[in-house]
Amino acid sequence: MFNSKALLASTLAAVLSLAVAAPAKPSTDASVTVEVCTSPGPTGCINLPVVSDSCINFTGGLSFLNKEITVAIVPGGFICTFFQDFGCTATGVSNAGTDSEVALVQGTWDMRSVPGLSGTTSFDDLTSSISCSPL
Ligand SMILES: *[C@@H]1O[C@H](CO)[C@@H](O)[C@H](O)[C@H]1NC(C)=O
Numbered sequence: 001m002f003n004s005k006a007l008l009a010s011t012l013a014a015v016l017s018l019a020v021a022a023p024a025k026p027s028t029d030a031s032v033t034v035e036v037c038t039s040p041g042p043t044g045c046i047n048l049p050v051v052s053d054s055c056i057n058f059t060g061g062l063s064f065l066n067k068e069i070t071v072a073i074v075p076g077g078f079i080c081t082f083f084q085d086f087g088c089t090a091t092g093v094s095n096a097g098t099d100s101e102v103a104l105v106q107g108t109w110d111m112r113s114v115p116g117l118s119g120t121t122s123f124d125d126l127t128s129s130i131s132c133s134p135l
């Protein structure tokens with residue numbers, strides 16, 4: 001009886017400390033979002049929940065975003081990579097001479113002018129998938 005009570009108490013303490021520790025980890029904070037817009041103005045924007053290191057394909061319900069992103073707002077503490085291909089696969093420089101992906105840190109980015117693999121480039125209307133990682 002005594003042992004199971006002690007076990008319960010320590011389990012409870014462990015659960016509580018876990019609950020307190022959780023908000024400090026950005027990867028588990030469901031309120032962190034990356035905002036993407038299909039036009040330069042404040043219209044056609046949608047907030048996508050950031051799940052660390054997981055790939056968001058612009059397929060299915062998100063297919064309206066495919067090759068349409070013009071503005072991206074990256075949250076603090078993360079680097080988000082925008083890919084021309086589905087599946088978040090980086091292939092380096094693409095055949096057409098444009099970057100296969102761009103990696104952006106916190107800020108509001110106009111995709112028509114972003115830091116690319118070899119200087120400022122346009123990634124307007126090119127994104128098919130994105131992936132964000134904590135810094
Ligand atoms: C995204 O699309 C690629 C290619 O179609 C597929 O291989 C991958 O499993 C998809 N990933 C997710 C998370 O849906």
